[in-house]
Amino acid sequence: MDFTLDSEQIALRDAVRSLLGKAYGSSETRREVTKTDPGWDEKTWQQLAEMGALGLPFAEEDGGFGAGPVEVSIVAEEIGRVIAPEPYVEAVVLAGGLVAAAGTAEQKTEIIGALAEGTLVPAFAHVELKSRYNERAYAVTAAQADGGWTLSGVKEPVLGGGRADLLIVSADVDGATALFVVQPDAAGLSRTSYATFDGGRAARVAFDATPATPLGEAGADQSATIAAVIAQAQVAYGHESLGAMDTALKQTTEYLKTRKQFGVPLMTFQALTFRAADMYVSLELARSTVTWATLVLLDGGSDAEAAIEAASRAKLQVSKAGRHIGQEAIQLHGGIGMTAEYSVGHFMSRLTAIDHTLGDGRHHLGTLSSALDGHGEINPLP
Amino acid sequence: MKLQLSEEDAAFREEMRTFFTTQIPQHIRDTVIARRELSKDQIVESMQAMNAAGIAVPNWPVEWGGKDWTPLQRHIWHEEMQLAGVMPPLAFNASMVGPVIAAFGSQEIKERFLPKTANLDIWWSQGFSEPDAGSDLASLRTTAVREGDEYVVNGQKTWTTLGQYGDWIFTLVRTDPTAKKQAGISFLLIDMTSPGLTVRPIELIDGGHEVNEVFFEDVRVPVDNLVGEENKGWDYAKFLLGNERVGVAPVGSTKRTLAQAKEYAKTAGPGGTSLLDDPLVAAQIADLENDLLALELTALRVVAHSADGKPHPASSVLKLQGTVLQQAVTELWVDLAGPDSLATGAGEGSDVPDLARVATTNYLNYRKASIYGGSNEVQRQIIAGTILGLRG
Numbered sequence: 138m139d140f141t142l143d144s145e146q147i148a149l150r151d152a153v154r155s156l157l158g159k160a161y162g163s164s165e166t167r168r169e170v171t172k173t174d175p176g177w178d179e180k181t182w183q184q185l186a187e188m189g190a191l192g193l194p195f196a197e198e199d200g201g202f203g204a205g206p207v208e209v210s211i212v213a214e215e216i217g218r219v220i221a222p223e224p225y226v227e228a229v230v231l232a233g234g235l236v237a238a239a240g241t242a243e244q245k246t247e248i249i250g251a252l253a254e255g256t257l258v259p260a261f262a263h264v265e266l267k268s269r270y271n272e273r274a275y276a277v278t279a280a281q282a283d284g285g286w287t288l289s290g291v292k293e294p295v296l297g298g299g300r301a302d303l304l305i306v307s308a309d310v311d312g313a314t315a316l317f318v319v320q321p322d323a324a325g326l327s328r329t330s331y332a333t334f335d336g337g338r339a340a341r342v343a344f345d346a347t348p349a350t351p352l353g354e355a356g357a358d359q360s361a362t363i364a365a366v367i368a369q370a371q372v373a374y375g376h377e378s379l380g381a382m383d384t385a386l387k388q389t390t391e392y393l394k395t396r397k398q399f400g401v402p403l404m405t406f407q408a409l410t411f412r413a414a415d416m417y418v419s420l421e422l423a424r425s426t427v428t429w430a431t432l433v434l435l436d437g438g439s440d441a442e443a444a445i446e447a448a449s450r451a452k453l454q455v456s457k458a459g460r461h462i463g464q465e466a467i468q469l470h471g472g473i474g475m476t477a478e479y480s481v482g483h484f485m486s487r488l489t490a491i492d493h494t495l496g497d498g499r500h501h502l503g504t505l506s507s508a509l510d511g512h513g514e515i516n517p518l519p
Numbered sequence: 520m521k522l523q524l525s526e527e528d529a530a531f532r533e534e535m536r537t538f539f540t541t542q543i544p545q546h547i548r549d550t551v552i553a554r555r556e557l558s559k560d561q562i563v564e565s566m567q568a569m570n571a572a573g574i575a576v577p578n579w580p581v582e583w584g585g586k587d588w589t590p591l592q593r594h595i596w597h598e599e600m601q602l603a604g605v606m607p608p609l610a611f612n613a614s615m616v617g618p619v620i621a622a623f624g625s626q627e628i629k630e631r632f633l634p635k636t637a638n639l640d641i642w643w644s645q646g647f648s649e650p651d652a653g654s655d656l657a658s659l660r661t662t663a664v665r666e667g668d669e670y671v672v673n674g675q676k677t678w679t680t681l682g683q684y685g686d687w688i689f690t691l692v693r694t695d696p697t698a699k700k701q702a703g704i705s706f707l708l709i710d711m712t713s714p715g716l717t718v719r720p721i722e723l724i725d726g727g728h729e730v731n732e733v734f735f736e737d738v739r740v741p742v743d744n745l746v747g748e749e750n751k752g753w754d755y756a757k758f759l760l761g762n763e764r765v766g767v768a769p770v771g772s773t774k775r776t777l778a779q780a781k782e783y784a785k786t787a788g789p790g791g792t793s794l795l796d797d798p799l800v801a802a803q804i805a806d807l808e809n810d811l812l813a814l815e816l817t818a819l820r821v822v823a824h825s826a827d828g829k830p831h832p833a834s835s836v837l838k839l840q841g842t843v844l845q846q847a848v849t850e851l852w853v854d855l856a857g858p859d860s861l862a863t864g865a866g867e868g869s870d871v872p873d874l875a876r877v878a879t880t881n882y883l884n885y886r887k888a889s890i891y892g893g894s895n896e897v898q899r900q901i902i903a904g905t906i907l908g909l910r911g
Contacts (some may be wrong), residue, residue, distance in 0.1 A: 138521065138522060138523065138524050138525070138528070138591070138819065138823060139521050140520060140521055140819070140820050140823055140824065141520065141822070141824065142520065143520075146520075180607045201523040207520050220858070223654075223725060253707040273683060300892075334671075337650055386907075390907045390908065390909060393909055394908065394909065404903075404909040404910065404911055405911045406911070407900075407911060408901075410899075410903035410904075410907070410911065411896070411899045411903065413902075413903055413907055413909060414899040414900075414902035414903040414906075414907065415899070417836070417902050417907060418836050418839060418902070419841055421817055421836050422810070422813035422814065422817060422836065422840065423813070423817075425813050425814075425816035425817040425820055426809070426812060426813045428520075428816070429522075429812075432520055432521065433522060435520065435521070435522065436521070436523065438524040450809050450812060453806075453809050454809060454810075454813050502802055502805055502806055502809075503798075503802070505805040505808070505809065506798065506801035506802045506804075506805040507801070509781060509801055509804055509805055509808075511796065513778040513781075513782070514602070514774045514775065514777075514778040515774070515808055515811070515812050517812060517815060517816055517819075518522065518523070518524055518819075519522060519523055
């Protein structure tokens with residue numbers, strides 16, 4: 138059992154932290170970048186590609202760097218630390234992860250190589266109205282025509298769906314959920330992009346008999362693959378949240394030390410410092426579960442159920458911690474925390490967006506509640 | 520990073536599991552698992568079984584019976600013990616006075632006390648708190664005045680847990696009334712059969728007799744019973760309260776009790792149905808399980824990375840959240856017992872399950888957990904001040 142990073146991992150963390158610190162050290166930069174489409178900075182994305190961050194989780198023969206969930210978690214946490222708007226989890230872990238898990242050898246080489254180089258940014262079009270946090274697709278259906286496939290229906294909101302160079306789409310095939318690749322210029326494809334409250338972008342993506350290529354085996358049910366890759370993304374989002382919560386707490390304690398009222402620093406008031414202490418408790422508890430979930434992914438590549446359960450546990454803990462820390466960070470700042478000009482509120486926005494991506498706390502608590510019978514005590518170490 | 524225990528630690532875990540589930544008398548483990556109080560004899564028998572195997576005081580120096588274990592191994596020892604329904608070695612002996620004597624006592628005092636302390640031949644009581652010195656321990660007023668080769672002790676201690684069983688009491692007493700608060704305090708060992716020492720029970724809200732008041736009226740104590748130097752007692756007390764980072768949070772016993780509650784719930788619904796079918800009950804249990812997992816993992820992070828003998832900063836989370844969850848599970852038990860929770864006085868001939876009868880007394884009793892050993896408000900103060908640098 139070892140919860141520490143090795144020297145290469147520390148070097149990766151420092152490199153990513155330095156890069157993103159330069160890019161978004163000033164929260165003003167992030168505000169500027171997120172104001173205009175695509176809501177993130179192409180140059181920063183290219184720099185992430187150059188340092189190898191975009192190819193980390195993929196096999197070398199597919200064009201990646203053969204690293205794993207720990208390295209992904211390091212990048213995600215640094216993204217969260219400055220709430221960098223680049224779509225790391227969305228493009229690399231989720232869309233890229235699906236290609237790696239389900240694609241043919243040819244698809245992998247073509248898509249993953251370009252993704253790792255930063256020249257192709259894919260998105261996963263999966264969520265539908267009223268589908269909530271399911272791994273299944275209902276509203277977008279796939280049909281076979283003239284030896285090929287077409288998709289019809291609507292996906293929304295698709296994170297990064299407007300700017301995406303390639304769409305990985307889930308679709309219903311006679312009750313099964315299959316994955317398809319759709320080119321951005323495909324016939325019958327329409328995309329309407331809009332801003333999300335956290336500075337990101339989402340799109341309504343409509344398919345009207347749009348030509349699509351099966352990702353991997355044509356028409357096979359791939360919901361298990363989708364669930365497995367979603368678990369990886371949930372854990373990566375957990376790390377992104379840890380980074381964001383860490384900064385929100387640091388900003389809050391700094392504010393309590395420096396801001397004066399009634400002639401004294403705010404930290405004179407125990408009503409405030411005790412609440413900051415509770416934020417620290419929430420953060421450390423979440424850090425423990427999220428780190429453990431990463432190790433479960435690292436350990437049990439073949440045990441899909443264990444990985445899915447661990448990801449649920451991490452997402453639940455992060456949901457509770459994110460709400461607690463986000464809300465208290467604003468409250469302890471007072472009015473300044475409400476302003477767009479000051480950054481702490483943006484951290485709460487980002488935490489709220491992550492919470493409602495791939496399952497919020499209530500959803501995961503529901504899942505875990507219905508599986509109570511399957512175990513006695515929970516034993517985290519195999 | 521990796522999840523698995525090393526081969527050595529996995530074998531150690533197995534060894535501990537086997538020991539605790541086979542070498543501690545079944546009637547003692549059954550009493551713990553039934554959430555009933557252990558008798559004095561049971562507590563002694565349990566600790567002596569551990570001491571016979573050489574694992575009662577692993578945190579002590581090796582020459583006095585300690586083990587050269589890593590913090591992780593001590594954590595495993597502590598967890599497996601609790602999971603098996605074994606009471607940890609009496610804290611007053613094993614974690615409090617023993618380490619202080621071993622670290623600061625003279626060779627004579629070590630030889631006199633340490634072997635008997637490890638074997639619970641001497642039952643130690645703790646004489647720290649006073650009516651006007653609770654969280655503000657340094658304001659204690661019990662005095663020890665030197666007369667020849669004796670101290671004459673006057674004053675009162677309180678909250679003395681299981682003092683009714685005590686043979687000896689380790690006390691903090693004021694030996695220099697002119698010095699500033701912390702500076703005039705000494706660490707003195709007192710035979711509880713000494714003339715002038717009386718123990719008076721305090722009845723608690725659960726109806727039990729667990730704590731006591733101890734009165735000192737001109738109690739004469741040989742100077743030889745002073746640990747370390749006169750007026751240095753506060754340093755020793757800080758060592759005593761601060762050197763423990765394994766077992767700060769009772770993870771294992773809370774886990775066992777929660778799993779037991781879940782099992783109980785399966786037939787506790789109307790007509791013997793499962794209460795787990797009630798989504799509110801199920802969600803509450805699932806949430807507790809998840810919080811407890813986070814706590815256990817935090818404890819593992821702390822023991823695995825207490826570098827250079829310094830505790831991991833997150834260790835302060837353990838006492839706070841550990842008692843929060845310990846109390847939450849006792850509260851869950853009362854809810855699961857429902858109307859049966861009222862039947863605390865039911866005797867033979869009652870059909871109320873035993874675990875339901877003890878639910879409320881345990882719930883009431885464990886309100887103590889967030890008060891003793893540095894109240895949870897003190898823990899928040901430590902986190903805010905020491906970790907976050909928020910000093911008022």
